[in-house]
Amino acid sequence: MTGAAAAGAGARRVAILGGGPAGLAAAQAALAAGAEVTLLDEGGRLGGQYWRHHEQLTDRRLQHGWARFERLKGVLDRAEVHTGASVWSAEASDGVVRLRAVVGPADATSRTALEIEADAVVVATGAHDLALPVPGWTLPGVTTAGAAQALAKRDGVTVGRRTVVSGAGPFLLPVAQSLAIAGSEVVGVHEASRIGGLAAGWLPRPWQLAGKAGELVEYVGALARHRIPYRIGSGVVRVLGTDRVEGVVIAALDADWRPVPGSEREVACDSVALGHGFTPRLEVAIALGAAIEGDRRGRFVVVDDTQRTSVSGVYAAGEITGIGGADAALAEGAVAGFMAAGGSLDDDRMRGPLAVRRRMGAFAARLERAHGIRPGWTSWLADDTVICRCENVTRRTIADRADAPLRAMKLATRAGLGACQGRTCGRAVEAIVAEAGGSPEGFDRRPVLAPVRLGEVAALGRGSTVVDTEPARCDDAGTTVAAVDVQ
Amino acid sequence: MRVAVIGSGIVGAACALALVEGGAEVVVIDRVGVAGETSSRCEGNLLVSDKAPGAEADLAVASNAMWRSLAERLDADRPNGQPATEFEAKGGIVVAFGGGEAALERFAEAQRATGIRAEAMDVAALAAAEPFLSPEVVHAVHYPDDAQIQPSTATQALLDTAIRAGARLVIGEVTGPLGRPGGLSGVTTTAGPIEADVVVNCAGPWAGEVAARLGARLDIRPRRGVILVTTPMPQRVFHKVYDSDYVGAVGSGDAALQTSTVVESTPGGTVLIGSSRERVGFDDRPGVAPAAAIAAKAVRLFPFLEETVLLRSYFGFRPYAPDHLPVIGADPDVAGLVHATGHEGAGIGLAPATAELVAHAVLGTTTALDPAPFLPGRASLQETA
Amino acid sequence: MIRITVDAEPLEGRDGQTIAGVLIGAGRTAWRSAQTGDRGVFCGIGVCHDCLVTVNGVEGVRACQREAVDGDRVEREVRA
Incomplete structure (x- = not known):
């Protein structure tokens, strides 16, 4: 049965972008509200970063909330699901949302064109790691914490045998656990925040940790089991090596993340995992016209109580509305999907998601207070440290042009103009420009939303028929109903 | 003063x-x-x-x-922070597909009379100058004074x-x-x-x-123009290369979407593809139509572009008088x-x-x-x- | 078990692994030449484009995103 047949004629057409926790919860809720649902995800498998997996390669010890994932997937036989779908264009006008994607193996040529028209869309594009630049971070063996996690979970491999994990936030804990289980010694986990900041963020309302606490306790247990030292107020401030990682310099960091003079010590390792936070993937929401709020320390999609953005018919959920983790994303996704499908917040089925969303909203605020990036980090950079990895632009080059408008600065230095389009360096470049007295914001607008081949774009210009692919099906079913499952 | x-x-x-x-x-x-x-x-x-x-x-x-x-x-003695102009006197090649050769040659002839250097190229010279160009191109004119910055x-x-x-x-x-x-x-x-x-x-x-x-x-009044940029690659385009329909579009006041192909490499290794022309005021949502039209023409000119990754697109407003x-x-x-x-x-x-x-x-x-x-x-x- | 070649050298990987997974599993950490040295996986989720390779003659494929297929011919990309 296709999505359309299941929903019946005249049902609201809801498109969902992203198959992570937020997108899957949105799909479940939109289906429950009677919508005709189409879900697109760029990955080869559903699950997003949180439930990244491969049926044969993933160690089950690395999965959390797996039953929930299976329940969410279980209802998708009533939806049209496209994995391996790169959405490269998104437009919203006159109450109609139009998405253009190519579907097929990653970065292949002549993938199948897909054009989706919908009455509403839930943008649940998530976030990627924010790894701050460190001298030596372009050496092979340095990855983001997310890469270490993805490689361990999805491919069952680790980049090195002795890994140092450094950055900020609770995400470092599962990363260390994954590395250890997948076969690397973890020399240490270095959390930049100090006890004062952690206490300010975490201690006042410990009961808000409910739900999260179990997972955190599990990670702490894993660190102990694998004898992994966890050090707060410290971090990797330089990576050593000539052709690849040979070691790192660890320093104590003050409350503003400035290295404490004299505290540096060298540690031998062959790989480094860096994760100082997350950057929301805003380009699709921006292309759809959704308002963004915040500054360079964090910019997110603005949503109301119903998860609706500033644009009618455009909803947003998960990390693009604020970094809050999987539980928040699940709750927001359920609200967004239900409302996009024409549901009401007064519906009994919204009670669970609304309660979780309330609790997790406070969690997100405390996360930012405890682990948010502090401005002193730029003092561990050297003038010749590469900031933009794609175009090899140094800190000095960027600072020298900081007084120009951002667009002119980028064109003069090439910072942010490379293959990743500033996704990796954007926030760091903004910090350097701000420090040098410029006004930096504006790395999030990207008219081409995903890599697409010119021939695939040209196919549209030649007026060729857009082919709708046979939708993929998820046929493993789960039936357990939890408090926030919307059915 | x-x-x-x-x-x-x-x-x-x-x-x-x-x-x-x-x-x-x-x-x-x-x-x-x-x-x-x-x-x-x-x-x-x-x-x-x-x-x-x-x-x-x-x-x-x-x-x-x-x-x-x-x-x-x-570019001489640039102080710290002053960027280079990237001036390059690479020359332009205007090409015609079958049926367009007479119009191109007529246009070039009129230009020569005013002192613009416009040199007809034979097929062998064209293949040597732009080896990746479509074999369907039947005529080309070389403009050695065209440059890029x-x-x-x-x-x-x-x-x-x-x-x-x-x-x-x-x-x-x-x-x-x-x-x-x-x-x-x-x-x-x-x-x-x-x-x-x-x-x-x-x-x-x-x-x-x-x-x-x-x-x-x-x-x-403003006229909107969309330009496409590819990912960096080894150099395969050596001049500014235009479809001769470029000539027709510049002076037109038609409001509808027009495109003409201009393809060139940049020192950064990307290929720049322009451009569309639309009279739509200061509308800042070009949608996909201009990009698709430009891409289709560029791929016809340089077939290798079919498999090239589109990195970004941008647009600007050009000022024109009636x-x-x-x-x-x-x-x-x-x-x-x-x-x-x-x-x-x-x-x-x-x-x-x-x-x-x-x-x-x-x-x-x-x-x-x-x-x-x-x-x-x-x-x-x-x-x- | 799958077999691919990387710059004509045969490598073995596990069914379902990405090209990056096969390369790392074989002990390689870098496979693209950038201006400031070699690069391999950095973000691991398709964002940073550091891990680009040419696959079966097609340039610009993210090794961390593309599932390896038996017989794939992988070549190094060099940024001048």
Whole structure:
């Protein structure tokens, strides 16, 4: 049965972008509200970063909330699901949302064109790691914490045998656990925040940790089991090596993340995992016209109580509305999907998601207070440290042009103009420009939303028929109903 | 002489340098800063190939020669932070597919009569010059004087040089005139009043709005152009290569989407593909139609592009006057106001010659160029105003 | 078990692994030449484009995103 047949004629057409926790919860809720649902995800498998997996390669010890994932997937036989779908264009006008994607193996040529028209869309594009630049971070063996996690979970491999994990936030804990289980010694986990900041963020309302606490306790247990030292107020401030990682310099960091003079010590390792936070993937929401709020320390999609953005018919959920983790994303996704499908917040089925969303909203605020990036980090950079990895632009080059408008600065230095389009360096470049007295914001607008081949774009210009692919099906079913499952 | 230059795009920057070196005390005023709009949202074309014989072609030929010495000067002994102009005299090749060869050759013949170098290429020469070009191309004309520049960095280099020579940059928006009606003695801005003996309006597509704020009438409209950029790759395009339908589009006032293919490599390794032309006001949501149309034509010209990854696209607004000629010179009604705008898609190429005409209008410096065809008071503009 | 070649050298990987997974599993950490040295995986989730390779003659494929297929011909990309 296709999505359309299941929903019946005249049902609201809801498109969902992203198959992570937020997108899957949105799909479940939109289906429950009677919508005709189409879900697109760029990955080869559903699950997003949180439930990244491969049926044969993933160690089950690395999965959390797996039953929930299976329940969410279980209802998708009533939806049209496209994995391996790169959405490269998104437009919203006159109450109609139009998405253009190519579907097929990653970065292949002549993938199948897909054009989706919908009455509403839930943008649940998530976030990627924010790894701050460190001298030596372009050496092979340095990855983001997310890469270490993805490689361990999805491919069952680790980049090195002795890994140092450094950055900020609770995400470092599962990363260390994954590395250890997948076969690397973890020399240490270095959390930049100090006890004062952690206490300010975490201690006042410990009961808000409910739900999260179990997972955190599990990670702490894993660190102990694998004898992994966890050090707060410290971090990797330089990576050593000539052709690849040979070691790192660890320093104590003050409350503003400035290295404490004299505290540096060298540690031998062959790989480094860096994760100082997350950057929301805003380009699709921006292309759809959704308002963004915040500054360079964090910019997110603005949503109301119903998860609706500033644009009618455009909803947003998960990390693009604020970094809050999987539980928040699940709750927001359920609200967004239900409302996009024409549901009401007064519906009994919204009670669970609304309660979780309330609790997790406070969690997100405390996360930012405890682990948010502090401005002193730029003092561990050297003038010749590469900031933009794609175009090899140094800190000095960027600072020298900081007084120009951002667009002119980028064109003069090439910072942010490379293959990743500033996704990796954007926030760091903004910090350097701000420090040098410029006004930096504006790395999030990207008219081409995903890599697409010119021939695939040209196919549209030649007026060729857009082919709708046979939708993929998820046929493993789960039936357990939890408090926030919307059915 | 105190001169206020409104706008720090390529035309404003070139005028600032010419004026400060002519002895004026220069203040440049811009809403966002150097090259914040059109001059960082275009291709950097220094073209003679697309100009039909006439006043603009003469200006283009003169300006093209000026750019060679100007770029050399800007790139020599660059101080810290001043970007390179990336000037490259790579030459252009205009090609025709079957059926288009006669029109292209006729156009080239007319250009030759005015002194533009336009050399017919045989198939062997074309294959040697552009080995990745479509075998369906039947005729080509080589324009050795066509050149390319990185427009944003060239603008920054120009303004940096003007500032080192004594010009001042103020970030602010012009809000109105200073002085009595019909005679300016400066402008008011969001950053405070700026007194000046002459105000030069280099606000590009916003020049009409600036003129109105200063009590003058100037019909300048925006035309949107979308450009595509590929990921970096080994060099496979060696000149600026155009489909000959480029020639037809430049002078047209049709509102509908038009595209013509211009393909070239940049020093960064990317391939730049332009461009579309749409008269849609300052609409900033081009959608996919222009990109798709440009991509289709580019792939026809260079089949290897079919598999090339599109990295980004951008668009800008080009200023044009109803008669499609640049508007350079004294305002016919408001004393103390000089305009320099309306260059459509040719502002980068025409900037040095425009600056020379502006210096002539403001300071009375000598020029071999004929200002008459570009004066704001010309008959073809007064009819529509 | 799958077999691919990387710059003509045969490598073995596990069924379902990405090209990056096969390369790392074989002990390689870098496979693209950038101006400031070699690069391999950095973000691991398709964002940074550091891990680009040419696959079966097609340039610009993210090794961390593309599932390896038996017989894939993988070549190094060099940024001049």
